[in-house]
Amino acid sequence: MTAVMNVQNAEERPADERKYKMIAENVSVYYGGIHTVKNITMKFKEKSVTSLIGPSGCGKTTFLRCLNRMHDMTKNARVEGKILLDGEDLYSKDVDPIYHRRKVGMVFQKPNPFPTMSIYDNVAAGLRLNGVRDKKILDEIVEDSLKMAYLWDEVKGDLKKPAMELSGGQQQRVCIARALAIQPEVLLMDEPASALDPIATQKIEETILELAKEFTIIIVTHNMQQAVRVSDYTAFMYLGNLVEFNETKKIFTQPQNELTAKYVQGQFG
Amino acid sequence: MTRLIDPSIKKLSGMMSEMGELATQSIMLAIDSYLYGKNTANQVHQISNEISKRYFEVADLTFDIFLKYQPVADDFRLIRSSIEISYGFSRFGRYAYDIASVREVFGDITECDKSWLIEVSDKVKTMIKDSVLYFAELDIRKSVAMQENEEFVDKLYKQRLPMLINSKDTKCALAEALVLRYLERIADHALFMSDAINYIVTGKHKLPKQL
Amino acid sequence: MMSSIQKRAEYRSLFKHNVRGRLIVDKIAMGIVLACVVIAIIPLGSILVEVFKNGLAALSIEFLTQVPGAIGTGQGGIGPAIQGTLIIIGMSSLIGIPIGVMSGIFLSEFGDNRLGRTVRFFNDVFMEFPSIVLGIFAFLTIVLLLGHFSLWAGAFALSLIMFPIVARTTEESLKLVPLTYREAGLALGLRQWVVTFRIVLSAAKNGMITGILLAVARISGETAPLIMTVLGSSQFFAGFDSPMDALPLRVWRLSLLPYDSAQLQGWGAACVLIMIILAINIGVRYYFATKSSFRGKLLYRIMGGKKQ
Numbered sequence: 001m002t003a004v005m006n007v008q009n010a011e012e013r014p015a016d017e018r019k020y021k022m023i024a025e026n027v028s029v030y031y032g033g034i035h036t037v038k039n040i041t042m043k044f045k046e047k048s049v050t051s052l053i054g055p056s057g058c059g060k061t062t063f064l065r066c067l068n069r070m071h072d073m074t075k076n077a078r079v080e081g082k083i084l085l086d087g088e089d090l091y092s093k094d095v096d097p098i099y100h101r102r103k104v105g106m107v108f109q110k111p112n113p114f115p116t117m118s119i120y121d122n123v124a125a126g127l128r129l130n131g132v133r134d135k136k137i138l139d140e141i142v143e144d145s146l147k148m149a150y151l152w153d154e155v156k157g158d159l160k161k162p163a164m165e166l167s168g169g170q171q172q173r174v175c176i177a178r179a180l181a182i183q184p185e186v187l188l189m190d191e192p193a194s195a196l197d198p199i200a201t202q203k204i205e206e207t208i209l210e211l212a213k214e215f216t217i218i219i220v221t222h223n224m225q226q227a228v229r230v231s232d233y234t235a236f237m238y239l240g241n242l243v244e245f246n247e248t249k250k251i252f253t254q255p256q257n258e259l260t261a262k263y264v265q266g267q268f269g
Numbered sequence: 270m271t272r273l274i275d276p277s278i279k280k281l282s283g284m285m286s287e288m289g290e291l292a293t294q295s296i297m298l299a300i301d302s303y304l305y306g307k308n309t310a311n312q313v314h315q316i317s318n319e320i321s322k323r324y325f326e327v328a329d330l331t332f333d334i335f336l337k338y339q340p341v342a343d344d345f346r347l348i349r350s351s352i353e354i355s356y357g358f359s360r361f362g363r364y365a366y367d368i369a370s371v372r373e374v375f376g377d378i379t380e381c382d383k384s385w386l387i388e389v390s391d392k393v394k395t396m397i398k399d400s401v402l403y404f405a406e407l408d409i410r411k412s413v414a415m416q417e418n419e420e421f422v423d424k425l426y427k428q429r430l431p432m433l434i435n436s437k438d439t440k441c442a443l444a445e446a447l448v449l450r451y452l453e454r455i456a457d458h459a460l461f462m463s464d465a466i467n468y469i470v471t472g473k474h475k476l477p478k479q480l
Numbered sequence: 481m482m483s484s485i486q487k488r489a490e491y492r493s494l495f496k497h498n499v500r501g502r503l504i505v506d507k508i509a510m511g512i513v514l515a516c517v518v519i520a521i522i523p524l525g526s527i528l529v530e531v532f533k534n535g536l537a538a539l540s541i542e543f544l545t546q547v548p549g550a551i552g553t554g555q556g557g558i559g560p561a562i563q564g565t566l567i568i569i570g571m572s573s574l575i576g577i578p579i580g581v582m583s584g585i586f587l588s589e590f591g592d593n594r595l596g597r598t599v600r601f602f603n604d605v606f607m608e609f610p611s612i613v614l615g616i617f618a619f620l621t622i623v624l625l626l627g628h629f630s631l632w633a634g635a636f637a638l639s640l641i642m643f644p645i646v647a648r649t650t651e652e653s654l655k656l657v658p659l660t661y662r663e664a665g666l667a668l669g670l671r672q673w674v675v676t677f678r679i680v681l682s683a684a685k686n687g688m689i690t691g692i693l694l695a696v697a698r699i700s701g702e703t704a705p706l707i708m709t710v711l712g713s714s715q716f717f718a719g720f721d722s723p724m725d726a727l728p729l730r731v732w733r734l735s736l737l738p739y740d741s742a743q744l745q746g747w748g749a750a751c752v753l754i755m756i757i758l759a760i761n762i763g764v765r766y767y768f769a770t771k772s773s774f775r776g777k778l779l780y781r782i783m784g785g786k787k788q
Contacts, residue, residue, distance in 0.1 A: 252345070253346065254472030261342045265340070266274070
């Protein structure tokens with residue numbers, strides 16, 4: 001509970017001197033021929049939190065997964081358009097997706113720590129399996145990641161404990177630490193708190209706000225109050241289209257598009 | 270699709286309209302008491318209490334809605350402004366009572382020069398009716414009219430007061446000064462309310478200079 | 481409200497009310513199920529009892545370590561048979577397990593297409609081939625090619641029996657691992673094969689081990705293929721190229737002899753075979769139970785208990 005006081009409000013952070021970290025240009029996704037994400041262009045500033053909202057099936061998770069090329073492993077999925085990370089197109093032919101997935105980390109909806117591994121092994125998994133062997137460095141990075149995920153104090157006594165023995169909220173923070181351990185620059189989160197109880201949700205939100213001082217975060221959420229609390233910018237998607245993209249405060253007090261107004265007020269969805 | 274919040278918003282709007290009606294009524298009565306010599310202080314007092322009662326009910330309802338429904342966008346602006354608007358209505362009631370008390374305290378003042386008062390009262394009556402209409406229809410053109418009227422009332426008030434300082438008839442001068450003061454305050458609050466209603470429509474707090 | 485209160489009462493009265501009757505039916509059904517279980521276990525139990533009853537008497541150091549004596553005497557033992565069984569299980573496993581696991585991985589991770597479906601179909605058909613046919617096949621290919629019976633041929637035949645089972649169970653175990661772990665692995669920037677081998681495989685460990693142990697137990701008892709490939713012998717290990725004895729073979733040969741002493745030795749051999757299979761099972765499970773991170777009672781884990 002104490003950390004809430006220390007968290008900087010989004011409006012106090014330096015606003016528009018921030019550059020664009022990631023730009024999605026005319027991105028479309030086809031699932032077996034059906035046009036599910038339609039020509040979306042969005043720009044994400046560095047050190048900011050952007051939330052994607054919209055009714056179920058509007059394509060926000062599909063779009064999110066384009067940002068780290070997760071659709072490469074989906075059958076029948078075809079992606080068009082460009083995703084520029086620091087100016088480099090992730091989807092160009094000479095880019096190795098593996099390399100870029102290390103720059104763009106992902107946290108999933110249901111906490112999924114590797115079941116056969118301890119907390120330490122989970123967080124270190126991305127490092128070890130990518131060739132980092134030095135125990136001292138691993139220890140350092142694991143500690144740093146767990147601290148960033150607000151979990152270090154709770155687990156530092158027993159890092160060898162199996163990750164599956166933690167509570168849901170703690171497991172999700174292990175997953176966040178695991179994603180952070182590979183030192184990404186952008187963090188994608190797919191409804192990270194939807195499977196958690198209110199206290200755990202609060203902790204995750206504190207974590208997100210703290211991380212936003214360093215990383216670019218893009219989060220898909222169904223919970224509009226969460227979007228208001230946590231994000232600087234909000235994008236509203238409907239039926240695969242980007243309907244409105246603006247500062248969160250504006251979207252939730254004075255939306256420009258009527259559809260947006262209807263959705264955020266709960267008139268459909 | 271009716272949402273959970275809709276009945277509460279409807280109730281809120283209903284209460285606000287009631288307050289508006291009551292406020293209009295009280296001010297008409299009060300001004301007439303001064304202009305035509307009727308002692309309506311008790312009646313006005315009663316109405317003003319009714320308005321106050323509703324003011325607290327509106328306050329409770331607004332915070333209840335915030336607690337339960339966490340409104341956003343249009344709903345949010347409506348509910349946020351409701352607090353300021355209902356305060357405005359309660360002030361109308363209060364000043365109406367003050368005006369009616371002047372009649373009560375000073376006695377019959379029908380023989381005083383009422384020309385200025387009649388002009389100002391008419392404008393103020395218009396402003397009050399306008400504010401209630403503006404809230405009901407959310408027609409932003411009314412806010413321009415409101416601005417003009419308030420400036421008019423202000424101008425007349427500033428013109429008339431110095432004249433009263435040199436007046437021979439203390440009773441009339443005092444009574445007129447008090448009533449003018451109250452009317453000027455009512456106009457001010459009406460403008461304040463119109464700003465709040467502007468916020469509902471435009472999402473901006475300041476009235477735009479040109480419309 | 482959709483229906484009125486009366487309607488609801490009406491609906492409620494439609495349900496069956498013979499609670500007592502239904503409890504009785506429940507108990508009867510349970511009884512039938514238990515009876516079936518007992519009927520199924522009785523033969524198993526009685527087999528074990530018979531084997532140990534008759535076979536334990538034959539066990540002795542001499543029995544376990546000596547070559548078979550002259551036919552009809554009670555002398556000698558089944559030493560070569562034991563050695564042969566162990567060697568041939570080892571060799572077949574070395575061939576069959578890796579091939580089976582790799583096929584299983586292919587079918588599960590990359591087999592969602594025509595090729596995969598074809599392979600799976602043939603795998604299933606192959607699993608049901610009579611083992612004697614596989615023995616004859618091994619005979620025709622290895623034995624005739626090399627010109628003599630040998631352990632190679634036996635291992636070949638047994639691995640043919642082994643790998644479809646291992647492939648199937650590996651595939652099923654891998655499929656049980658939720659997609660989300662693969663996604664998490666990929667999202668960490670790991671290559672596909674690293675994800676499969678280091679993450680998915682270790683999560684599927686338990687199921688795979690069960691499958692492998694099943695396959696091992698199966699081949700330990702196969703007799704027909706061995707007849708055509710290792711033939712049997714009365715000597716200890718004489719090279720991979722020579723014929724060799726094995727416990728199922730020895731049991732078969734001993735059981736055909738009319739002498740009581742031979743019969744006794746047969747029971748003893750059967751007893752030893754069952755004990756070997758049991759030992760392999762417990763041993764492997766013990767090894768993995770101690771390595772696992774699930775900290776429960778040891779016996780519970782060996783018997784395959786999972787974390788609640």
